[in-house]
Amino acid sequence: MQIMKKFLLVVGTLFVVGISAFGLRNEKPRTLVASATTSSSNPSGSTTNNNQTPPATTFKDGTYTGSVTNAYYGNVQVQVNISSAKITAVQFLQYPNDNPTSSGINQQAIPYLQQETLQAQSGQVNVITGATFTSQAFIQSLQSALQQA
């Protein structure tokens, strides 16, 4: 269960990274790690034998390798082992900064962008940052402010 949750977290992250990471090269964004293709026809053996009914998933036993995704900082490629319809291991085959990690999910989090709606802030500030006004625009703005005064 824990592994399943962590895997989904990683995949979710990769999705976000995949969508937003175009890089500076003039190439089309690569496909997301959305569909896995089997790399071998030999499913890994099942080592657990529990009496629970497997959850209704579409995962078939086997080792799956995701497509290579351009995560801007480098390529990311994930390999997943599925056994008894459960995800038993996740491994990074390619990882940004040429830093391949061993199997397991305890690697550094991949950075990802966040979003929010704009919210007016009422707190006091010392100074404000904003886009530059051109000289002309500044004068126009000043004139309109003075008209209101």
Added chain:
Amino acid sequence: MGMPITVEIVDGQHIEEAINDLFIFFRSIDKRFSTYKKTSEISQINAGLAPSKWSRDMKKIFDLSKQTQQQTGGYFNIFHLGKYDPSGLVKGWAINKAAASLRQKDLTNFYIEAGGDIQVNGYNSSHQPWTIGIRNPFDLNEIVKIVQLETQGIATSGSYIRGQHIYNPLKVDDPVDYVKSLTVIGPDVYEADRFATAAFAMGKNGIDFIEGLLGFEGYMIDQYKMATFTSGFERYTKTNA
């Protein structure tokens, strides 16, 4: 540069003198780099002044611009519409120099703001990190985000003045209106300014570029009034008290 400048210095000796020197410095920057002044050195260069006659500071700015161009895949480019205009780098560079001169005078708690770009140093008069508001591009009387910085730079690139032309040197197929403003926090305002300028030219990919830069955080506001920010940005934020 033709833009308003504000300075606040907390504690220290000979503050008035220091502020006076600062304004003399910024006037000299304007005199040299303002594209609005026909007599400025940059205008003379655009009229054909030979490089052998350029000032040391001008050569420095051109070198830094070239370096920035290379570091940003060409998205930072001071040559556009047939003329040189290095103001996307000069502003941060000048504020940074001014800040250094204050530190040399043993003044360590201050901010210098020019045209919306800011270098903060130390603490404000309440002995707290400086609080900086990000202006709402859709309502210039409003602030949409507050950050707290100690000794860092923050710069905002944007275009919410009607009729302001956005220039994209690489002509990426982005609707040029998509990004309304992009605020970058960096180790100093020179760095923040040049990368904010470059990243803004990248359109919606600019915030990704900032995400990939170690030591920088960014906050982008788009035409749909959504903000997209880098993964480490929240360490600077301050919510409503």
